[in-house]
Amino acid sequence: xxxxxxxxxxxxxxxxxxxxxDPQNVTERTCPKCRSNSVRKMPGKTADVED
Amino acid sequence: MTYSEVxxxxxxxxxxxxxxxxxxxxxxxxxxxxCAECAKVCPVAVPDEYxxxxxxxKAIYIPFPQAVxxxxxxxxxxxxxxxxxxxxxxxxxxxxxCIDYDDQDERxxxxxxxIITATGMDVYDPTExxxxxxxxxxxxxxxxxxxxxxxxxxxxEGHFIRPSDRQIPKTIGFIQCVGSxxxxxxxxxxCSNICxxxxxxxxxxxxxxxxxxxxxxxxxxxxxxxxGFEDLYMRSKExxxxxxxxxxxxxxxDPASGNLVLxxxxxxxxxxxxxxxxxxxxxxxxxxxKDNDVIKKLLTLSSTSDGFIMESHPKLKPxxxxxxxxxxxxxxxxxxxxxxxxxxxxxxxxxxxILLNAGKTKIEAITSLVDPEKCNYCGVCSKVCPxxxxxxxxxxxxxxxxxxxxxxxxxxxxxxxxxxxxxIMRHFRDEQILAQIEALLSVExxxxxxxxxxxxxxxxxxxxxxxxxxxxxxxxxxxxTMCSGRVDQKFIFHAFKHxxxxxxxxxxxxxxxxxxxxxxxTQKRMDRVWxxxxxxxxxxxxxxxxxxxxxxxxxxxxVMRELESRVKQVTAEEIEHTMKLLAEQDGKGKKKKNTAGRxxxxxx
Numbered sequence: 001x002x003x004x005x006x007x008x009x010x011x012x013x014x015x016x017x018x019x020x021x022d023p024q025n026v027t028e029r030t031c032p033k034c035r036s037n038s039v040r041k042m043p044g045k046t047a048d049v050e051d
Numbered sequence: 052m053t054y055s056e057v058x059x060x061x062x063x064x065x066x067x068x069x070x071x072x073x074x075x076x077x078x079x080x081x082x083x084x085x086c087a088e089c090a091k092v093c094p095v096a097v098p099d100e101y102x103x104x105x106x107x108x109k110a111i112y113i114p115f116p117q118a119v120x121x122x123x124x125x126x127x128x129x130x131x132x133x134x135x136x137x138x139x140x141x142x143x144x145x146x147x148x149c150i151d152y153d154d155q156d157e158r159x160x161x162x163x164x165x166i167i168t169a170t171g172m173d174v175y176d177p178t179e180x181x182x183x184x185x186x187x188x189x190x191x192x193x194x195x196x197x198x199x200x201x202x203x204x205x206x207x208e209g210h211f212i213r214p215s216d217r218q219i220p221k222t223i224g225f226i227q228c229v230g231s232x233x234x235x236x237x238x239x240x241x242c243s244n245i246c247x248x249x250x251x252x253x254x255x256x257x258x259x260x261x262x263x264x265x266x267x268x269x270x271x272x273x274x275x276x277x278x279g280f281e282d283l284y285m286r287s288k289e290x291x292x293x294x295x296x297x298x299x300x301x302x303x304x305d306p307a308s309g310n311l312v313l314x315x316x317x318x319x320x321x322x323x324x325x326x327x328x329x330x331x332x333x334x335x336x337x338x339x340x341k342d343n344d345v346i347k348k349l350l351t352l353s354s355t356s357d358g359f360i361m362e363s364h365p366k367l368k369p370x371x372x373x374x375x376x377x378x379x380x381x382x383x384x385x386x387x388x389x390x391x392x393x394x395x396x397x398x399x400x401x402x403x404x405i406l407l408n409a410g411k412t413k414i415e416a417i418t419s420l421v422d423p424e425k426c427n428y429c430g431v432c433s434k435v436c437p438x439x440x441x442x443x444x445x446x447x448x449x450x451x452x453x454x455x456x457x458x459x460x461x462x463x464x465x466x467x468x469x470x471x472x473x474x475i476m477r478h479f480r481d482e483q484i485l486a487q488i489e490a491l492l493s494v495e496x497x498x499x500x501x502x503x504x505x506x507x508x509x510x511x512x513x514x515x516x517x518x519x520x521x522x523x524x525x526x527x528x529x530x531x532t533m534c535s536g537r538v539d540q541k542f543i544f545h546a547f548k549h550x551x552x553x554x555x556x557x558x559x560x561x562x563x564x565x566x567x568x569x570x571x572x573t574q575k576r577m578d579r580v581w582x583x584x585x586x587x588x589x590x591x592x593x594x595x596x597x598x599x600x601x602x603x604x605x606x607x608x609x610v611m612r613e614l615e616s617r618v619k620q621v622t623a624e625e626i627e628h629t630m631k632l633l634a635e636q637d638g639k640g641k642k643k644k645n646t647a648g649r650x651x652x653x654x655x
Binding site for chain 1: 568
């Protein structure tokens, strides 16, 4: 399965962004804003959030 | 076995089964005397890979002078054809009749106790550094090409000539760190270790072979650590080699002379300088082998973020791979010179012989077991195991999963992923961890941050913060697991059920995971738990995930400080509501179980 654009949300600073997600190739997530690793992959399809 | 490839590896420490494909040579190495008559008549000429394409070879050839065995091989990709035989000249002239066009690849199965991986590295291709004109200008070469040109066994028999006009260059420049220590998206961020001393050696060779030649080295730092290296660097300077601190921004060729004009900011003087050179050498960096992924898959190894194979412990087990019975040596682990590679190879051989001579191996008592009463043969445990240490269950035949104790490293990912609680993790049993949670939340639970920390990184990061006298709140309570992969979702819910305001799960960074990729399961599981919390109406941001390495004491303290303020923000009402919600969920779960049990009884 190829990587898909997915919504992510940082649970430390609340920053939401769109990133690539590949279930076959799990990579370390880091919030681009606060560098926390508490980045949640939001359920559902890609929504319009800050890129 | 040379000219062979490992195709499959199964088994575990002391009992590896390896399948090796011996590639067809089409020449009998026991009969071939390397007389070279076959190569003389071969009509095919292709660029010689060993000579960096500066000369050609035939389709029947010896790959390089020191090849073992020293016999010819037939490159069937470039031969005019063997089925039907299109040329056959080599076979006609071979007196020993050692050419066999019908030769086939052979698969050899061998049983070994240990495996040493010393598959080496590749060199960086500087094409993407377009400003240096490597693909545009003939007189811009790489350090590997330099080696071939100055080597007595090279295409020019050691006569150092430049490619454009075959004249001996009088001014030669070297640009360091091409593809190394780069942060602009090109090349690699790490130092390739060997390029500085390689260039120092090259300049000394030049000065020795061609007295009077002018050599200039453009560098950002010369890293000459190691026995005798600083002396060598000084000798190079004494020979008249100019070391200019600054990485060139542009190289332009004078089409008439073929000379190169290089523009550089000399950071020592702060002035912009132009240098005219007759030849430019790019000191290319070292990169992991392109087929490292295949090696990783075959041997269940992991790699660091730079792509080199990861060792079991950087200080205490530098030649052991995370998988027991596998050792690593040389540039497969990181860029290093010959001396370091030989040292590491010796260490790997010694480590391997300890195991082989003992004939048996000791394993940590922290391994997993299957509870046959609870297992439902789903097979998840074997899929999760990073070491392939679990022989899969079979639902049809009701065959239980088998955990190979010698191969199990004790990460606990299988126990955490098992939905039936059918995996028992010795010394980190569910009951033990649940009891720890209850104990640490028995007094003033609303004040405490429940922290799960992995043994190797996060827990050590906490130690690091302590030894560095970094201040962090005293209200965090640590529960150590061998790997964050062991943190079962029920531990997190148990903590919330017992009044924890917040839970922190911390583990190694992905590139530092001591259990190959067990940490991947932690992240996947956290996604599931966040979704569950959301569904239940509990704020997902009360569960925090952080990767903290053993060296990141500062990060550990910072996270703890940040979370202390968040713990205070969780109100008593919210905690009570969470506890009530989870108690209700528990009740529903039990009711469901009882109903299912009664239905089963009725069916019986």
